[in-house]
Every structure is written in C-alpha cells, then in structure tokens.
Amino acid sequence: MTARIFAYIAHKNGVADDSAAELFAAAKKIDPAASPIAVVTGAGPELDAVCESLRASYAEVWKIANADLAYPNAELIRKALVKVIPTGSIVLVAHNHFGIDLSPGLSIKLNAAYVSDVVGIEGIDGTNLKVVRQEFGGQVSTHVHCDISSGAVINLRPGAFKPAETAPAGGVVVDRSADVGALTAGRRYLETVVAEVGDVDITKEAVLVSVGRGIQEQDNLPIAQELADALGAAVSCSRPVVDAKWLPKSRQVGSSGQTVKPKIYLACGISGSFQHLAGLKGSPFIVAINKNPKAPIFQVADVGIVADLLEFLPELTDKVREAKGAHAPR
Amino acid sequence: MEILVCARRVPDTSENEIQLNDAGNDIERDDLVYSINEADNYAVEEALQIVAKAGGNVTVATVGTDEDEEILRRELAMGANHGVLLSDDAFGGSDGKGIATILKGFAQKGKYDLILTGVQAEDGGAQVGGMLAALLDYPFASLVNSVEVVGGSKLKVGREIEGGNKEMNELDLPCVLSIQTGINEPRYVGMKGIRQAQSLEVPTYGAADLGVDTGSVGEVAAKVKRDDYFVPVAGKGAEILQGSHEEIADRLIELMKAKGGLQ
Numbered sequence: 001m002t003a004r005i006f007a008y009i010a011h012k013n014g015v016a017d018d019s020a021a022e023l024f025a026a027a028k029k030i031d032p033a034a035s036p037i038a039v040v041t042g043a044g045p046e047l048d049a050v051c052e053s054l055r056a057s058y059a060e061v062w063k064i065a066n067a068d069l070a071y072p073n074a075e076l077i078r079k080a081l082v083k084v085i086p087t088g089s090i091v092l093v094a095h096n097h098f099g100i101d102l103s104p105g106l107s108i109k110l111n112a113a114y115v116s117d118v119v120g121i122e123g124i125d126g127t128n129l130k131v132v133r134q135e136f137g138g139q140v141s142t143h144v145h146c147d148i149s150s151g152a153v154i155n156l157r158p159g160a161f162k163p164a165e166t167a168p169a170g171g172v173v174v175d176r177s178a179d180v181g182a183l184t185a186g187r188r189y190l191e192t193v194v195a196e197v198g199d200v201d202i203t204k205e206a207v208l209v210s211v212g213r214g215i216q217e218q219d220n221l222p223i224a225q226e227l228a229d230a231l232g233a234a235v236s237c238s239r240p241v242v243d244a245k246w247l248p249k250s251r252q253v254g255s256s257g258q259t260v261k262p263k264i265y266l267a268c269g270i271s272g273s274f275q276h277l278a279g280l281k282g283s284p285f286i287v288a289i290n291k292n293p294k295a296p297i298f299q300v301a302d303v304g305i306v307a308d309l310l311e312f313l314p315e316l317t318d319k320v321r322e323a324k325g326a327h328a329p330r
Numbered sequence: 331m332e333i334l335v336c337a338r339r340v341p342d343t344s345e346n347e348i349q350l351n352d353a354g355n356d357i358e359r360d361d362l363v364y365s366i367n368e369a370d371n372y373a374v375e376e377a378l379q380i381v382a383k384a385g386g387n388v389t390v391a392t393v394g395t396d397e398d399e400e401i402l403r404r405e406l407a408m409g410a411n412h413g414v415l416l417s418d419d420a421f422g423g424s425d426g427k428g429i430a431t432i433l434k435g436f437a438q439k440g441k442y443d444l445i446l447t448g449v450q451a452e453d454g455g456a457q458v459g460g461m462l463a464a465l466l467d468y469p470f471a472s473l474v475n476s477v478e479v480v481g482g483s484k485l486k487v488g489r490e491i492e493g494g495n496k497e498m499n500e501l502d503l504p505c506v507l508s509i510q511t512g513i514n515e516p517r518y519v520g521m522k523g524i525r526q527a528q529s530l531e532v533p534t535y536g537a538a539d540l541g542v543d544t545g546s547v548g549e550v551a552a553k554v555k556r557d558d559y560f561v562p563v564a565g566k567g568a569e570i571l572q573g574s575h576e577e578i579a580d581r582l583i584e585l586m587k588a589k590g591g592l593q
Contacts, residue, residue: 073499074472075469075470078464096492097472097473097489097490097491097492098491100449100456100460100472100473100508101460101470101471101472101473101489102460103457103460104426104456104457104458104459104460104461104464105460105461105463105464105470106464107427107461108427108430108460108461108464108465109464113425113427113553113554114426114427114455114457114461114554115455115554116455116456116457117455117456130557133455135348135357135452135453135559136341136343136348136357136452136453137343137452139343139347139348140348140349140350140357140559140560140561141559141560141561141562142556142557142558142559142560143556143557143558143560144554144555144556144557145554145555145557146553146554146555147553147554150553185469186468186469186501186502186505187469187470187471187499187500187501187502187505188499188500188501189497189498189499190486190498190499190500191498192491192495192496192497192498193488193495193496193497193498194495195493195494195495195496206590206591207586207591207592213344231586231591231592233591239511239512240511242512243511243512245512245515249494250494252494255492256473256490256491256492256494257493257494258493258494259493263589263590263591264586264589264590264591285585285586285589285591286568287582287585287586288568292347293570294347294349298567298568298570299567299568300568301567301568302568302569303568303569303570303571303582303585304567304568304569304570304571305570305571305578305582306570307575307578311575312575312578312579315575315576315579316579316582316583318579319576319579319580319583320583320592323583323587323592324592
C-alpha cells in the first residue's frame with residue numbers, strides 16, 4: 001500500500017474541528033502503517049495555531065496560507081488542494097456541510113473515486129478499499145468497494161470513528177502556500193446569517209417532547225404540546241416537521257438545527273437519522289415511540305415503545321397529569 | 331432563464347419499510363412504492379418559482395429506465411416545460427461520476443443558465459451535483475435553502491450550515507446548485523394533472539444522442555460498487571416496554587421520575 005493518505009482538517013476560531021482525531025483514526029483503519037498528512041487552509045495567526053495543535057497527533061501538517069481562504073469557501077479550497085495533493089492519494093474529509101460542498105468536485109478534479117458518508121472501514125484488498133455505508137436513513141447498510149488505483153476522496157461520517165490514543169507525533173509543519181498562488185472562483189462568500197432565536201429555547205430544556213414525520217399532520221401537534229405541558233417540557237422536532245413548515249427552524253434538533261442536552265428526550269415518530277442524533281448531546285435518557293419496530297431510533301434509545309404516537313401520547317398525557325396530582329380531563 | 335433539474339425516482343421511505351431480500355444482495359423491491367426523490371421535488375418547485383419571476387423554461391431530466399418516466403410526467407404535471415429520459419443499456423451500473431457524466435452530456439446539448447439537483451437521494455451520496463459542476467467547470471453550492479436572481483448573470487444563494495445558520499454566497503451563472511428540502515413548499519399535484527401529462531411527449535436519449543463515450547459510464551467505468559446490503563448487528567438497543575398502553579405509560583412515568591424528568 002503506497003497511496004499517501006491526507007486528512008483535510010477544518011477549523012474555526014483557531015481550533016481544529018473534532019474530526020481531526022476521527023480522520024486520523026480512519027486513516028489508521030485504512031492502513032495501520034500509514035502516517036497521514038493533515039492539510040489545513042486558512043489565513044493569519046488562527047491558521048498557525050491550528051497547525052501547531054495538529055503537530056501533536058499528525059507527523060506532517062501541510063499549511064496553505066492564503067488571504068482568499070480566510071473563509072472556507074469550498075470552491076477555492078478545492079482549487080488549492082488540486083494544486084498540492086499528488087494524484088493517486090487518498091483524501092479524507094468529514095461529511096458535514098463543508099465536506100458535502102467540497103468532496104464530489106474534488107474527486108473529479110483529482111480523477112479519483114469518491115465515496116460519501118462512510119461509517120466503517122474494512123480495509124484494503126488489492127486496489128480496492130472496502131467501506132460501509134448506510135442507506136434509507138440507516139434502515140439498511142451496504143458494503144461498498146472503491147477502486148483506489150487512481151486515488152480516492154472519502155467522506156467520513158462525523159462521530160463514526162472513535163479517536164484512538166496516539167503517541168505524541170512531534171510533527172512538522174510544511175508550508176505549501178507558495179504552490180497555491182492566487183485563487184478565484186465563480187462563487188464568493190458574502191456573510192453568515194445567524195439563526196433566529198425562537199419563542200422557546202429548546203437548548204435549555206430538561207425534557208423535550210420531540211416529534212418527527214410520525215406526527216403525520218400539523219393538526220396533530222397539540223397532542224405533543226399537551227404532553228409537553230403536562231411534563232413541564234417543550235416541543236422540539238426533526239427535520240421533516242420543519243420542512244413541512246409545521247414548526248419553526250428554531251425547534252429543530254440536529255446537525256442543521258439545534259444541539260440540545262436534555263435529561264429526557266421523548267422521540268415521537270422520529271426514525272433517528274444520524275443528522276438528527278448529532279443534535280443530541282449529554283447522554284439524555286432517550287424514549288423512542290415509533291410504530292415501526294425496525295426504526296433505527298430503537299438502536300440508540302434507552303427505552304422503546306412500539307405504538308402509534310397518535311394513540312399513545314394522549315394516554316401518556318393523562319397518566320402524567322394523574323401522577324402529578326392534577327385532575328385528568330373529563 | 332433556462333433551468334435543468336436532475337431528478338431521480340426512489341423508493342419512498344415514508345411509504346415503505348425497507349427490508350433486505352432473501353439473497354441479501356439488494357433491498358426487497360417487490361411491492362415498494364416509488365416516487366420522485368423528495369429533495370429533487372423541492373428542486374423542481376424552486377425552478378418553477380424562479381422562471382415564474384425571471385421567465386424561461388424548466389427541463390427535468392432523469393437517468394434511468396422506462397419505469398422512471400412516471401416521475402417526469404409527475405413533474406410535467408407540476409408545471410415543468412420538458413421532461414427527458416436519459417436511458418441506454420450502457421448506463422446500467424453507473425456510479426455517481428457515471429451519472430454526472432451522462433447528465434453533462436445532456437446539459438451540453440442545450441444551453442442552461444442554471445442546473446439544479448436535490449441535495450441527496452435516500453440511497454445516494456449527495457454527490458452528483460458537485461461532480462456535474464466540476465465536469466462542466468461551473469460554480470457549485472450545496473445544501474441550498476434560498477435562491478435569489480440578481481440581475482441577469484448572478485445568483486444570491488443561501489446554504490444551510492451548522493446550528494441553523496445560513497451562509498450567503500454570490501454565484502456567477504451558469505452554475506449548479508444542490509437544493510435542500512424545506513427551501514419552498516412544493517405545489518400539490520393532483521391525479522387529474524398527472525393523467526393529462528400522460529399525453530405529453532417525453533423523449534429518450536441514449537449514449538450516442540448525448541455524445542457520451544460508453545466506456546466512461548456504466549458498470550465498466552464505475553470505480554465505486556455496492557457489494558451487498560445488510561442489517562447491522564444492533565447494539566444494546568432499547569428496552570422495549572411491553573403490555574397495554576396503560577401499563578407502558580405507568581412504567582414510563584416511573585422511569586422518567588427516576589431520571590429526574592418528572593417532579
């Protein structure tokens with residue numbers, strides 16, 4: 001195995017993304033003997049701080065400093081990477097809003113294979129890299145093989161690869177900036193519009209009654225709200241409910257919504273996609289209520305109830321009111 | 331503005347439980363309900379809204395077989411001006427790059443100012459849009475949740491990034507965007523409209539029509555191949571509460587009390 005492995009490391013405010021250690025662990029799964037090279041783009045002292053911190057785990061850190069890369073515009077970063085990464089290399093990228101933007105086009109320009117959202121690596125077999133992906137919201141998995149003879153770009157699901165304890169690498173920072181030069185692209189970053197704060201701040205709630213596609217229609221939302229009221233909780237939701245405009249974006253739990261850390265999370269009619277689960281932190285007690293016994297949410301929940309939430313939630317609400325000493329309605 | 335939307339027909343996960351077939355080499359496809367990929371439908375709606383303001387035409391293309399034609403007719407019923415099926419025996423087994431190569435062939439037959447795809451298919455890799463853009467050397471943005479036409483040659487485009495924040499970009503036309511679900515409210519398509527669209531012509535183009543080298547697409551060119559399907563060995567998994575709803579509710583309340591969620 002001679003392909004060099006590169007890990008593109010994103011960063012913010014001078015701190016490397018959590019994926020830095022995960023990409024390193026994944027590189028070792030591809031080839032235990034590999035010494036992956038971290039590639040970092042950006043500008044100014046923040047970039048230097050990130051490169052410095054990565055020296056602890058990566059034996060080699062390639063720094064690409066360029067004023068045009070101060071904001072991570074994937075179109076510009078792709079052009080920079082194509083100039084420095086040798087053909088035939090394996091490039092690892094975190095599969096998030098940035099990796100989705102960067103990697104498909106990068107693979108074309110490097111004439112390399114591309115596999116997205118990889119959750120497991122089985123190893124190399126000849127010129128094939130064998131990996132595991134999921135389809136249909138995690139309901140089924142697939143083994144995929146990828147011909148890496150002309151290189152590969154592999155996007156890795158955040159959180160899927162556990163960082164390993166590594167000996168201090170005492171790595172070197174190699175400045176590749178001069179190989180990149182001036183960059184232009186037909187896409188220019190303007191500004192970031194920060195999410196509006198909603199009427200309820202779900203990030204501060206101890207108990208969340210969270211609804212997904214299983215709520216079926218907007219008119220059923222009061223069923224969840226009544227349970228939340230009885231529990232002294234708030235209603236949050238998964239993406240399909242926001243897509244349907246039934247609840248505002250500020251109520252959405254997930255990688256593209258809010259990160260919440262309740263004590264108790266009632267997932268009602270939520271299948272449990274990884275994007276949704278990525279918004280759950282602090283190991284809450286997860287209760288899954290879903291009529292599909294095969295829903296992936298049951299794999300991560302502490303307690304599962306196989307039931308139609310439209311029937312079960314009102315009954316639970318009555319019981320909660322009783323338990324709290326209030327009169328059950330009617 | 332001439333807009334091309336690339337769409338796909340996929341098993342509808344809101345209508346189906348996805349299960350493995352007996353051989354374990356595919357999902358069980360008998361009795362599956364198929365529909366247009368959800369994000370692709372948002373992309374068609376966005377295209378229709380753009381041409382309603384800026385003028386122009388919407389063409390929807392899909393790579394597939396005769397069975398996939400139904401989604402084109404659905405999108406024609408929605409208001410698209412043209413639907414085209416890109417179909418050839420040589421296209422079978424294409425990976426993401428193969429699909430992007432076929433779509434490039436079609437895109438270059440016309441003159442499109444804007445090309446839209448859905449951000450991802452249920453069984454896909456969120457890859458074809460970005461690959462197509464790179465093959466055409468067009469600017470690209472993914473996870474797009476707002477589009478505004480600025481003058482005649484630029485777009486102001488919002489991307490969904492972490493924490494519900496939105497990244498605003500300016501893109502030169504022509505460009506490729508992958509559209510995120512929730513960007514708009516796709517219009518309802520009735521059975522009557524779909525029936526009326528049955529009489530519309532949906533041309534089929536093969537590799538020769540598109541000028542696509544059959545060695546660059548399909549099984550022969552695919553570098554990424556699926557070996558099998560499997561259901562991962564579940565971890566510890568949830569403790570499934572059994573009994574009547576009343577018994578389950580009582581037990582659940584005990585558990586929530588123990589976890590400090592019910593004072």
